[in-house]
Amino acid sequence: MNLDDIQTPALVLDLGVLRRNLKLMTDALARHPGVVLRPHMKTSKSAEVAKLAAPDFGPITVSTLAEAEYFAKAGWIDQIYAVGITPQKLERVAALNAAGARIKIITDDVEMAGKIAEHPGLLAALVEVDSGEHRGGIVPESAMEVAKALGGKMLGTFTHGGHSYAGRSQAEMEEVAEAERKAVADTAQAMRGAGLKVKIVSMGSSPTALYAKSLEGVTEVRAGVYMFGDLFQGQIGTHPLRDIAVTVLASVIGKRPDRGTVLLDAGAMAMSKDRSTEAAPKDYGFGLMLDIDGQPTFGDAIMRRAYQEHGEVLVPGGKTFRIGDKVRVAPNHTCMTVAAHTQYHVVDGGRKVIGVWDRVNHW
Amino acid sequence: MNLDDIQTPALVLDLGVLRRNLKLMTDALARHPGVVLRPHMKTSKSAEVAKLAAPDFGPITVSTLAEAEYFAKAGWIDQIYAVGITPQKLERVAALNAAGARIKIITDDVEMAGKIAEHPGLLAALVEVDSGEHRGGIVPESAMEVAKALGGKMLGTFTHGGHSYAGRSQAEMEEVAEAERKAVADTAQAMRGAGLKVKIVSMGSSPTALYAKSLEGVTEVRAGVYMFGDLFQGQIGTHPLRDIAVTVLASVIGKRPDRGTVLLDAGAMAMSKDRSTEAAPKDYGFGLMLDIDGQPTFGDAIMRRAYQEHGEVLVPGGKTFRIGDKVRVAPNHTCMTVAAHTQYHVVDGGRKVIGVWDRVNHW
Incomplete structure (x- = not known):
């Protein structure tokens, strides 16, 4: 054909270009030893792309529960579902986790955190903090309350500096990356100071993943659109x-x-x-x-x-x-x-x- | 549930509202005895909606060949595929027609019309004229050449006054409706004058279908978005x-x-x-x-x-x-x-x- x-x-989809784009990101992340790339599959939504972007069933990010189900079935069990969870969606996540997946969820709401804590299923959640985009996420100063409400299901902290896309220079993207880093690293430090166990400290967008100068205190970076690129x-x-x-x-x-x-x-x-x-x-x-x-x-x-x-x-x-x-x-x-x-x-x-x-x- | x-x-989808919208359009068309409503399924793309909008397998309009295949299979054989046809798509239409459908296609291009004429399959086409939207369609004065190139597969003429959506008053929509009517009615008259057989004279958009003052010389009106409506x-x-x-x-x-x-x-x-x-x-x-x-x-x-x-x-x-x-x-x-x-x-x-x-x- x-x-x-x-x-x-x-x-x-041009495979050669895709491979080049993937390499650009892994090279960028290689500057930060110990920081894991958790590719966001929201753009490609394809297991064949995941084989290249997250080889050996490496950790991924997803944007819908349909994606979570699709990728879990295809073998990628380590996922973050990177959209604020609702009570009604907990059961669908718990069912996946009961079947062997490890889908992490996110929340920025104390009441919701309490519902996650009370849920009988296998659930683990990250506290979403707002690092300046003002979309989802609680201000870092209030994250502790949400973290504590999660009880034993608290796994770490999470942010997305989507306002990096408003940047027009490398310096502006570096600045957003640093705001992301600082928001989650400081939050993680405060959580640890309060005796909580923090396993994941997650930030990212394609521009900030590419241009971050320091990722100190961060355990992983998420990015998705870099795989394909576009005119914007x-x-x-x-x-x-x-x-x-x-x-x-x-x-x-x-x-x-x-x-x-x-x-x-x-x-x-x-x-x-x-x-x-x-x-x-x-x-x-x-x-x-x-x-x-x-x-x-x-x-x-x-x-x-x-x-x-x-x-x-x-x-x-x-x-x-x-x-x-x-x-x-x-x-x-x-x-x-x-x-x-x-x-x-x-x-x-x-x-x-x-x-x-x-x-x-x-x- | x-x-x-x-x-x-x-x-x-609220069924009561849908029924009310459908009635508004059939009432509007009832002012023009003899003019057929050929609902456009491009918005709903649903056989269940078609049962109400085009009852008794009445004529419909479609915007993709996937729709043509779906609706033909569900029983709506009298269709116009209202997007300019390409040589590569003729076979797919001919296959549907060979299986019992009567999908009409449209063209505004002399060379394409020749390819339709030469095609061995069961095909019939309308000449698309531009009634002022300046999207698809040939100027009415040049329609005859395309019509003649279609040979025995020429079925009539077609226009879409999509610029009615730029209207902000009933008077403006009436004006576009009249431009549509005149473009196809005059074209049909010229075709008949040249000895061609014209069976279908088709115009329409939701606003012009609702507000047309006269439909003289028109055999049918197409409209789709009226079924559901929207904020625009x-x-x-x-x-x-x-x-x-x-x-x-x-x-x-x-x-x-x-x-x-x-x-x-x-x-x-x-x-x-x-x-x-x-x-x-x-x-x-x-x-x-x-x-x-x-x-x-x-x-x-x-x-x-x-x-x-x-x-x-x-x-x-x-x-x-x-x-x-x-x-x-x-x-x-x-x-x-x-x-x-x-x-x-x-x-x-x-x-x-x-x-x-x-x-x-x-x-």
């Missing part, structure tokens, strides 16, 4: 365009030479409506159109409108297309784009499809 | 908020009383990143949070940030929540939100789940 034969739209990360300087591992294969379904546009059969459903490059130096609309080999042959061919199944691309220079011509579109935000698909068509630099990898969507 | 028991996030349509005045039929059931996973926010387990993956109300009089962010009964108990509780699995809602008035509390979120753009889910939990005004309906995603 070859990319020319595939029905469109479809997801293409190109704009914040963490991931050059040539290292975007996933693209959407699409066909030309219309052409308007008078308007300088082509219509693709990859629209909002195939690309998502993520507009994260909107405020970046370069606005890529809903994606950047490349040729079928993934090369930027068409220059700044930006998908400026995305209807449900139609993507309108403005092509500079009046290139001529025929209906049915195949192209590839690089995503604005890879997590959102890949979530629109059920499988990856894997290539290794060429058009030959060397594998079809599944992924787990939904909850 | 009850909404209180469901794992979140999950899609909820509330803003353009075609669909009041109380008539939004689908919402996303979510749980509170975090609360920040200091910031006046709650975090839900419905984020960008469950709601989509559609921001169509951004330029509307009222910007609903990524959705409006209602109570578990679908009532606007929390006032203007707008989801202002949507991370992958976290939705941050700004709640006016400092309402208190507990972790695990269930709420519902009305979507900004229903087509994008429902596409993030695989099934509907159907209620009829209460919390009791009276059915679970599947839907067909992807391509």
Whole structure:
């Protein structure tokens, strides 16, 4: 099978680029001996990707319980479910752990911590602290109360500096990384000072994992989107365009030479409506159109409108297309784009499809 | 089963509201005797919804070939696949038609029309004309060339006035509806004048279907999003908020009383990143949070940030929540939100789940 034969739209994953991206992260983490990389599978949601990103069933991070179940079944038992838990979801986690998994959960709420402590199942939790993103997490000064409410199920502390994505320079990302480190390291120290046993001190986002100067007091780092990259990360300087591992294969379904546009059969459903490059130096609309080999042959061919199944691309220079011509579109935000698909068509630099990898969507 | 028991996030469809929305459209079309309603299943993608929207296996519109296959198998053989066809997709349509379906395709390209004409399979096509949206479709003056290239497989003409969604008044939508009508009616007349047989003259979008003053010369009208409605349509005045039929059931996973926010387990993956109300009089962010009964108990509780699995809602008035509390979120753009889910939990005004309906995603 070859990319020319595939029905469109479809997801293409370049194995060579993926391997390069994985190496970049393991090299970055190697600067911090003893700190474990716990890759976040929220982006790829694929066991085949996990084989490369978390070899030998290494520790992983997941974003849904469907992922937790999928990866546990595939052999990755050491997981953190990195979204605040609710009482109703405890049973699903406990069932996985009863079957041999070791899914760690997170909470930032005293009442919830009490429910975890009281639950009869095999559960262990990290206290989520807010290191400046102001999304989830309690202020570090109040973390002790949550930690104590967890009783014997307290395992450590956790933060996510998602505001690193607002950074535009290495210095800004280093700063967020240090805020993450300090929040969890100080919290862990305070917990230990109060006689609690702290096994995991977890921080991370792709930019902070790459750029952290010190990881003192941290036991592990989480990151996910680095595996694939996207146009937004190109704009914040963490991931050059040539290292975007996933693209959407699409066909030309219309052409308007008078308007300088082509219509693709990859629209909002195939690309998502993520507009994260909107405020970046370069606005890529809903994606950047490349040729079928993934090369930027068409220059700044930006998908400026995305209807449900139609993507309108403005092509500079009046290139001529025929209906049915195949192209590839690089995503604005890879997590959102890949979530629109059920499988990856894997290539290794060429058009030959060397594998079809599944992924787990939904909850 | 009850909404209180469901794992979140999950899609909820209110049957009573759906029925009311369907009646509004059939009543609107009843003003135009002889004009057929060909509901667009691109929004609901559900056979159970089709039973109500296109009863007795009435004609439907679809937006993907996966939908065409799903609905054909379920008994709806009279379909228009309303996205420009490519050579590679002809075989898939022909196979369905060979098995008893009557899937009509559309094209706006002379070369493509020639390929349809030459294809050995059972195919029939409509010529897509541009009535002002400037997305797909050829200018009406050039439609004849495409029509002739289709040879005996020419079935009629087709347009979509998607720019009706840019309208903010009934008068503007009436104007787009008239542009649609005139484009296809004039094209059909010219075709007939040239001795071609024109069976289908098809136009439509939800706003123009509702507000068209005249449908003279038109044989059928397509519309889809009217079934469910959304916050955007509330803003353009075609669909009041109380008539939004689908919402996303979510749980509170975090609360920040200091910031006046709650975090839900419905984020960008469950709601989509559609921001169509951004330029509307009222910007609903990524959705409006209602109570578990679908009532606007929390006032203007707008989801202002949507991370992958976290939705941050700004709640006016400092309402208190507990972790695990269930709420519902009305979507900004229903087509994008429902596409993030695989099934509907159907209620009829209460919390009791009276059915679970599947839907067909992807391509």
